[in-house]
Amino acid sequence: MNPIKVMIVEDDAKIADLHRRFTEKVEGFEVVAIAQGLDDAKEMIEIFEPDLILLDLYFPEGTSLEMLREIRTKGLETDVILITAAREMGPLKEALRGGVFDYIIKPVILDRFKACLFRFGKYHSRLRNPETLEQKDVDSMRHPSSSASAVTPSEDLPKGIDPLTLKKVQDVFKDPDIENGLGAEDVGSLIGASRSTTRRYLEYLVSVGFIYPDLVYGTVGRPERKYFRN
Numbered sequence: 001m002n003p004i005k006v007m008i009v010e011d012d013a014k015i016a017d018l019h020r021r022f023t024e025k026v027e028g029f030e031v032v033a034i035a036q037g038l039d040d041a042k043e044m045i046e047i048f049e050p051d052l053i054l055l056d057l058y059f060p061e062g063t064s065l066e067m068l069r070e071i072r073t074k075g076l077e078t079d080v081i082l083i084t085a086a087r088e089m090g091p092l093k094e095a096l097r098g099g100v101f102d103y104i105i106k107p108v109i110l111d112r113f114k115a116c117l118f119r120f121g122k123y124h125s126r127l128r129n130p131e132t133l134e135q136k137d138v139d140s141m142r143h144p145s146s147s148a149s150a151v152t153p154s155e156d157l158p159k160g161i162d163p164l165t166l167k168k169v170q171d172v173f174k175d176p177d178i179e180n181g182l183g184a185e186d187v188g189s190l191i192g193a194s195r196s197t198t199r200r201y202l203e204y205l206v207s208v209g210f211i212y213p214d215l216v217y218g219t220v221g222r223p224e225r226k227y228f229r230n
Contacts, residue, residue: 007050057084115207181226
């Protein structure tokens, strides 16, 4: 099967290169072009016909939301993942209405990024399938969180995600007494796993919509990344 063609649109050369290296860590994806401006990006889309665009939001010439609208208006078979430092609700709403596949907030976490591409890979593969669809197929593509309460079948899991460990992590968040969120260290201590291993499972569950992350600021020290059940 041909690799998924990815185009990166990012005006910061160092960040663009970082996202390129992240993408190349995921099997089945190939970066075919990098554009550092919106005008160049529009030309490259026509030349390279990417399957997926990793799109920054803000550029010196404006936001990329207009380009997103153009992609949809022209009916191009290109999906978009918006990667941005913007935390305002307005751009998020407009991006979602414009049909982005996902919305990743900078700085990008590798595990979250990889899980997102893995999910896109499954979505893209199913769109290529010439067979007829069942309702469950549509639901899994459009509403991944609707099936996230159950453990994903092992054949659908990304490399490094064990179904038994995944179920343990999910079970932690099914506890009705958990309301204030849990950090990776908290979950790790409950299931008997290291913080780094637990973080990998947590970020996978974020990608499928089972939980969501947030930064919790304490009275002293750095903010802590905690996870909450959707």
